[in-house]
Amino acid sequence: MxxxxxxxxxxxxxxxxxxxxxxxxxxxxxxxxxxxxxxxxxxxxxxxxxxxxxxxxxxxxxxxxxxxxxxxxxxxxxxxxxxxxxxxxxxxxxxxxxxxxxxxxxxxxxxxxxxxxxxxxxxxxxVLGMPGTTAWVGVTEIGQPKPGETFVVAAASGAVGGIAGQIARRMGCRVIGIAGGAEKCRYVTEELGFDACLDHRGDLGRQLDEACPNGIDVYFENVGGAVLQAVFPRMRDFGRIAFCGMVADYNVRPLPPGPSLASVVRKRLRLQGFIVTDHPRAWPSWREHGAAWVRDGSLRWxxxxxxxxxxxxxxxxxxxxxxxxxxxxxxx
The missing domain is CATH 3.90.180.10 (Medium-chain alcohol dehydrogenases, catalytic domain)
Incomplete structure (x- = not known):
């Protein structure tokens, strides 16, 4: 020793x-x-x-x-x-x-x-620890997507976003990822099986309009900043946003102005921030589901x-x- x-x-x-x-x-x-x-x-x-x-x-x-x-x-x-x-x-x-x-x-x-x-x-x-459990809680308890809905997740090639999108796909959603660069976007679609992945370094608003012509039902937020500003006006009525992280703002002082929250009322949105440690019962549940999917190769990480x-x-x-x-x- x-x-x-x-x-x-x-x-x-x-x-x-x-x-x-x-x-x-x-x-x-x-x-x-x-x-x-x-x-x-x-x-x-x-x-x-x-x-x-x-x-x-x-x-x-x-x-x-x-x-x-x-x-x-x-x-x-x-x-x-x-x-x-x-x-x-x-x-x-x-x-x-x-x-x-x-x-x-x-x-x-x-x-x-x-x-x-x-x-x-x-x-x-x-995948079987805090990030995977965070994805499980954010999707199943906060976002609560329904089959056929459009689910968008930021930082889609990351430890939380990549798992969150795969869970939403299993729940029958059309899943759109957002990532930075062509290599990460290819990984998200080709390896993780998302329906599409948008490069936030381009015109994200235009890409969202093309990929989500009927709007967004559930948004899993990991980034904030310009990505959130592009997503926010494209939320559908009664949409849900799971606020997991705002990494774009972590090194910025003072914080930039955010999107207009008038849409929260007008569209009757549900926005909820969450910390995975507030959900202790989710850990064994995710380990049971996630481990089985890792073993059979259907969950990529x-x-x-x-x-x-x-x-x-x-x-x-x-x-x-x-x-x-x-x-x-x-x-x-």
Whole structure:
């Protein structure tokens, strides 16, 4: 076992775009575990857009990372020491926290990872983890699409959007993705099976009019900004919008003006923001459905793997700029 832990700390709070000056790589002693705790050697770290909000000292649904604190993030890894009767060295677990190589965790905060044929442990940070469950909640509980409806999803090649669109297709919808660039759009239609994918770098309004001539029934929002402004006036009466993320605004200060909300009343729209941790019962439900679809090959997913803890800050900055292709994971 290594004698030191390595961690990425929050050195300063960014005013807009985070950069290397906002992070610090530190070495610390290995954490000591107490009764009913386990020591986990992290093997994979998830990088997700919500982490940008944790870098700000402002009110949100979760506390910000303190200056000098370990950056927040979910990991999967192996138990190397246990003082909990339910875990033994060698067990793979999810729920370990932080941009670091080791963590001490109470046993009730981590879960053993079920073995699924053909699914690597890193998938529990993506398709079978928080992003996949987020897609499941946003589609089935918030959007509630009906067969024959038009379902549009932004960031369609990403970890959440790609799964959300595939779920909507299974529910009988006509699914239109929005992504950045020809390569990602081809992946969305050819690999994920969407009916169409629109490149937001072009004239998105015109493309939406052509792809959705009768309007949009359900919109799964991951991006915000100009994409939301193009989608909003094309919502149909009684449409639903699941607000999952607004990544286009995360590095912008002050925030730009948004679309006119008069349409919410006129079209009787339902707009709902959601956080996946508010839906604990959805996790086992998604694991049951998602794992079966992964096993039979009907659910497609993609990872974008970075190497090394020291490269996590640069990879995270690229994530906020749309440079990743698939679920962004750091191999530790």
């Amino acid at each position: 290594a004698e030191r832990n390595r961690q990425i700390l929050l050195k300063a709070r960014p005013k807009d775009r985070p950069g290397p000056e906002h992070f610090e790589l530190a070495e610390t002693p290995l954490p000591e575990i107490g009764k009913n705790e386990v020591l986990v050697r992290h093997r994979f770290l998830s990088l997700d857009p919500y982490m940008r909000g944790r870098m700000d000292d402002s009110a949100s649904y979760a506390a910000p990372v303190p200056l000098g604190g370990v950056m927040e993030g979910e990991c999967v890894g192996e138990v190397v020491e246990s003082r909990h009767p339910g875990f033994a060295p060698g067990d793979w677990v999810g729920g370990a926290r932080g941009w670091q190589l080791y963590s001490a965790a109470p046993g009730h905060t981590v879960q053993k990872l079920p073995a699924v044929e053909g699914v690597p442990p890193s998938a529990y940070l993506g 993609k990872e974008d793997m970075a190497e090394g803890l020291e490269n996590a800050p640069a990879a995270f900055t690229g994530l906020l700029e749309g440079k990743n292709f698939g679920k962004l994971v750091v191999k530790l």
